[in-house]
Amino acid sequence: MYQKPLPQPDAGTRPFWEAARAHRLCIPKCRACGQFHFYPRALCPHCRSADLDWVDVSGRGRVHTFTIARRPAGPAFKEDVPYIVALIDLEEGPRMMSNIVTGDVEGVRIGDPVKVRFEDVSAEISLPKFIPA
Numbered sequence: 658m659y660q661k662p663l664p665q666p667d668a669g670t671r672p673f674w675e676a677a678r679a680h681r682l683c684i685p686k687c688r689a690c691g692q693f694h695f696y697p698r699a700l701c702p703h704c705r706s707a708d709l710d711w712v713d714v715s716g717r718g719r720v721h722t723f724t725i726a727r728r729p730a731g732p733a734f735k736e737d738v739p740y741i742v743a744l745i746d747l748e749e750g751p752r753m754m755s756n757i758v759t760g761d762v763e764g765v766r767i768g769d770p771v772k773v774r775f776e777d778v779s780a781e782i783s784l785p786k787f788i789p790a
């Protein structure tokens with residue numbers, strides 16, 4: 658049984674989580690201005706249009722910044738330390754918070770290329786994480 662906190666999909670995020678379950682990274686794209694954004698919102702943060710679509714993206718990006726967690730965020734994370742919490746700049750533009758999964762946390766650098774990898778953690782939820790590319 659998975660002991661860590663799980664996302665609670667709602668109307669605004671369900672397409673993201675359903676795609677993740679199928680191991681696709683799918684994020685909002687504005688039909689009015691053509692730009693992607695993340696996290697999901699009711700209005701495009703670039704032009705305020707409500708004419709949004711969900712579009713699969715490459716899953717490739719670069720490390721914007723990161724930290725190495727050496728103390729667990731709670732008892733459920735105790736086995737994971739040290740682990741990396743990172744901001745990833747997706748190829749398509751948006752910045753996403755996730756983990757970089759690697760056996761070499763000391764080897765990660767800002768600007769490193771990464772790619773998405775999904776972890777199936779429950780019957781409904783797969784979490785998008787990143788690995789060095």
Ligand SMILES: [Zn+2]
Pocket residue numbers: 687688689690691692701702703704705706
């Ligand atoms: Zn827009």
